[in-house]
Amino acid sequence: MSANTMARLVRRAFPGRNPLATFGDRIEGAVLALAVVVALLAVPVAAAVGSEIYATHESRVEVEQGSRTQVNAVLVEDAPSMDGADSSEALVETTDAIAAWRTPDGLERKGVVRAPYGAETGTTLRIWVDLSGEPAEPPMTNQGAAFNAIFSALLLWGLIAGSTALLSGLVRLACMRVRLRWWQLEWELTAPDWTGR
Incomplete structure (x- = not known):
């Protein structure tokens, strides 16, 4: 990700005192920042879940290897x-x-x-x-247990990150629709003065 793209994302998330920033822009920014924070916080949660799944599968590996x-x-x-x-x-x-x-x-x-x-x-x-x-069935191996744990952790993180990205996109779409509607209403009020109709 380039520095310009990163700077643009930061400005979108934190419009600050920009006089052109609307209430919708601030909501969009807050939701975007929240989505990034939730995605980052989901990393240790997903890792803990993966670790727990591996520990559960490890005991299953031991039982199956000894009984088959x-x-x-x-x-x-x-x-x-x-x-x-x-x-x-x-x-x-x-x-x-x-x-x-x-x-x-x-x-x-x-x-x-x-x-x-x-x-x-x-x-x-x-x-x-x-x-x-x-x-x-063949007994589960340590490699199989590790694969299941990693896959489950990545799947959980992907679901959380995807959900927050979807929420951010929906909020952005809703704010854009409200913004366009306001512009249309403002144009309907201003157009007669500009066009003379």
């Missing part, structure tokens, strides 16, 4: 081919298929797992299972 294990699953029947999939299913590269696997404590299990379309019987897949040996 990867095992080999072998398909006991062919996975459906891509030909039978409708257009919405074709966007996903895997489908449900029946497989067998051994749990971490040695018991044999059989159930539905996700497999590539057209995978043949006997294909070995790596799947995640929980402590009971049931298929589970």
Whole structure:
């Protein structure tokens, strides 16, 4: 941002003793200054929320990493081919298929797992299972927890900053409409003297 742009924003926010500044200009300036202050104050709030989300996810990471294990699953029947999939299913590269696997404590299990379309019987897949040996989602990682926390913090700050910018824009638009209406009324009073009508 150039120095001229910054100076123009400061003059708009703080018209001071400018004799041409109207009440609307002062309202616009106050709302603009408030929007900037709120956006700046939202930074530590968003950071605190992100930190809290990370702390919550960190305990989830610890639980999931300790309770989920990867095992080999072998398909006991062919996975459906891509030909039978409708257009919405074709966007996903895997489908449900029946497989067998051994749990971490040695018991044999059989159930539905996700497999590539057209995978043949006997294909070995790596799947995640929980402590009971049931298929589970992969455990959350520390990187995933950090990404979620940062994304949430940025989203919160963006919502707050965007809301204040929208409020500032609406106030500016309302003040401009009032200003234009006053100019029109003043012109209607002055025009007959200037035009002789």
